[in-house]
Amino acid sequence: MALNTQPNFFEPGTHYFRTFSPGDDFYELLIDTHRELTDEQSAQVNARLILLLANHIGDIAVLREAMRIARGGV
Template structure:
């Protein structure tokens, strides 16, 4: 199983009227996470979040694929 690049955000059991709503909700919460942080603190919170989510995913092949896609075209 490879990296899922299809829309996959939501809360279990919650039904959304529009498919993009969970993405909008996540983006708003991500912006709120950074509110009132310095640039250095913002970098730190991003690094912590990445490590927490990477640990949750756990599959190194999926993580390698995600890193390659994230770096592509930079």
């Protein structure tokens, strides 16, 4: 499986009028997840979220590519 870097957010059964709307929904969820947390708590949430999503993906090659791309932008 290759890493998909194109917008790929959706919610089953939901029809959006604009292609960016699902991404906006994700961003809002992410911000709400961190609301009222300390910087340390926010970092812990990010670490747990990364590990949960990495486990869900499961494909080491995809994860390696994602890490390479993410680090390349820093």
